[in-house]
Amino acid sequence: MKRINSIILLCIAAFFAACNSDFLEKTPQGELTIPQLETVDGVEGALVGAYGLLNGNVNGTWGNYSSAPSQWLFGEVGADNAHKGSVNGDQPNMNQVELYDVSVTNDNTEIMWNRYYEGIARCNNTLRLLKAVQAGDGTKFSDARAVEIEAEARMLRAHYYFYLVRTFKNIPYVDETIATADAITIPNTEPVWPKIEDDLKFAVQSLTPAKPKNEVGRVDKIAAQAYLGKVYLYQKKYGEALVLFKDVMTAKGNLVDMPFENNFDVTKENGPESIFEVQHNINPDGSGDNANVGDMLGGFYGSAPVNCCGFYQPTFDLVNSFRVTAQGLPMLDNSYRTNPYKSDFGLTGNAKTNYQLDKTIAFDPRLDYTVGRRGVPYRDWGIMAGDAWIRDPAYAGPFVGVKHMVEEAQFSGQTVSGGRYITGLNVHLIRLADVYLMAAECEVEAGTLGEAMRLVNAVRARAAKLPGKVVDGGPAAAYNVGQYAAFPSPEYARNAIHFERRLELAMEGHRFYDLVRWGVAKQVLESYSAFEGSILSAFKDLVFDAKDEYFPIPQQQIDRSQGALTQN
Template sequence: MKRNKFKYSLIAIATSVLASCSSSYLEVLPKGSSLEASYYTNQSEAFAGLVAVYDIMRKNSGGFENMITMLNAGSDDTVAGGGGATDGVGLQSFSNYTISPTTVPASYWGDHYQGVFRANFLLSKLPNIPMDATLKARYTAESQALRALYYFNLVRLFKNIPLITTPLASTEIYNVVQAEPSAIYAQIEKDLNDAIPVLPISVPASDAGRLTKGAAQALLGKVYLYDNKLSEAAAQLAIVNGTPNGANPYGYKLLNNFSDLWVVANKFNSESILEVTHTYASNAGWGNWGSGTDEGNSVVQMIGPRTLTRPTGSTAPAYYSGGWSFNPVTQDLYDVLKNDPRFSATILDAKALKAAKQINYISGYQDTGYFINKFMPKQSDVSTGLGNIELNFRQNSYIIRLADSYLMEAEALGGTGARAQALLDAVRSRVGLPSIPVSLNAIANERRLELACEGHRWFDLVRTGKAATVLSSKGFKAGKNEALPIPFKELENTKIKQNPNY
């Protein structure tokens, strides 16, 4: 695959410099004052630090505790699945809403704060690093935008979180208190507004994966939507979206074929706005899985059927046989999608293939017979490198893509008017569906169909106040489960207070 040197040429330097950062946010800087004083003194070291800030983006789809698999489990699109009721306790307890301060995976807090503190540390050093002023400004903007992304995930997941924008001394870390969510959103919006004018409109292929002006604007539009600043959201997203299915200032364009979004080699395509890169070049093994130095897509491994085989003469695709059967698709999502043109690209009907004697597989926990085809592991994508196959799938994942941005703008417009109608129509016409009258309900339904199993559904339900109704059968309780519990270890010897009703 074509992978830019940005990510890997200095990854070893970046990870070694920051290896002593704990997954707990309380241990935020490399230990040892001599290391702190002597590093970030030149452009190459600043670049290594920037790579380290970017690396937390892999949380979307890398490691067992990735965002996509976790958020899918809590939604009505999938259940937890896996090997049993205790396989991935965090996933299981989020899926059935028994999640507690001791079962919530601490990495959703710690990894994102690690990204925040890496950004804070680099931002504190950049002003005094002798390097080209234009390049320094770009590094600053990228760090600000990444900090915004990590805080956005934190405030959506946990709601009541500390706001820290400078490196902390060891004497300060136990006295940090939580900020109001409004203050977190204000900082996120400031970071993005500061970064957007500086970021480039596009990047060369060698830098694919780095933030652009369009990516930061799309993220800002999404942040405004969650912050209920609808006119601001619509204005930002309108710039990103341009004319639906027409001219676009950043060159974004819906792919003609929905299924092409999931072709593994089709990285950084015209629909991609903000994308996480994965590779098998890291040759990850069990010794470093989830440590930040492995770069494979873990969702692909986790959602595949267990021990899948093809009988002689089968015409079924050659899927990888060793998946772990997490996130089996619910009957509800199957029924919603079964007559939609996006069905086959979204859901693998393994039940039907098995009945037709095209495949065999071993049923996992909560097996429904339906699997997420968007991330289905294929034999053709198995790594031939030195690492473990399970940890080295190279499919990228989208954080924001153009169809998502279209639907967010339509929602920000209140689900009414000619432009909202055109945005909804563009998403539907791409898959051959006719126009339907635009409304907030129609937009919400389209988001579920278009973005199924990509990790958006739980946030959408919480944001729109529908979670308590839609997820009641899974155990969701209003006034509690809109936010995750803060991990128990983050409360010890600190002034941080637990979220309500946990």
């Protein structure tokens, strides 16, 4: 589904109608007035425009990094999974996110705020137009399609608000009943979660498992159920969430039979594991404003087939978290930090030049489908070359990400001409493994530890089926994924689930928000800083305070509100 950038809703139409000047009464060429949009085609176009903001982009390609649907900056760089990458002086405001010291003038928070409120505005405009069309004298939608459109728009609005509330916490709520001119006066003191719930409940009640208009990129009942369950989970409403997660798992089938790697294959998008994903496309003319522009800085450097821009590098801590015990289980006590694997980092001279991959280390195979490391095949690009693909390994380490890139064989047609760092790869907002692990959390709180373990083991059984990477005719590591035999206590179960979410969903934008909702952000991130900082000094002795669990409201928005908004 392509984004519509040509729909311009003129909020000052009433002003033009009230003026006596003949000049002001003329409709500007190339723009559509509200009456022109009050048609069935206008409503459908406005709805497509509301879907369009899912990729975090209003127009062009550059500058949408913090509003990326993958949330790589806030969700991964802001946690313990990824470094900003590049060099220290590049995008310095991103350093603030990584160092837990974000100012009120940081442009990344401003972009996040603007893009997602633009998405909300498009949803509200769609709902206003729909109401006008159904109340008017012209052609109307069938009752069924009218309800379906309302459900689509309200679910999209819930998504945009969810991204904002978990990032900023205290935000103003504006719906279709509030005039645009009055929006600036709305304070950020009222709870937003109930409003998000209401929109998602309507979507659950009004949508079916079939995609509206048979278009794969649209939301459906299953996506609404999963999203409402996630919203309940964030509020610790475990019982309500579990009912919805069970419905989703029943509808979607057996996760174990769905290959992990297909989630990150541009030729297998919207597959059986997909629940809600952002549709990205390279335009017919080769341009990329409908593509995955949010992740574009994650291209590599130097001799890599994609050599811009060197951002978004996995941490040593994340890489080592994929190490496993002799039983193939995660090292839940963080003992993976003992004698850590560093690839060729810190080596010099002949030792660096002649570095050989240690194939004896016991790793979960998901590592090499999440992280590129020297000496291991990277997609179909060939052997990952190490520093030759990295902008400044001394600053951000020797590793690169995998999930956000595409195969070299897919560059033609799936990347922007002259800008291979912009791809047509979709981004998962919710996929089935995510639901399994959220359901497992709920089962622990319900006291059903056996069922929680079954769900975690299902995710691990699927991981065990991943084909290990091969180097010189043999496996690149001692790959091993074992099954839990017992969850002896709720505390153990929670730790296992938290760890599994990290392994399964690494580099997909969840990590920071998970740590905050679990109430462990300070403990985990300061412990991470002590380890990571022992290798990369820039990340040593970081302090994470309670205020750092949410990001400051952009000062520009505070100023514009003329006193309506209160800073976090």
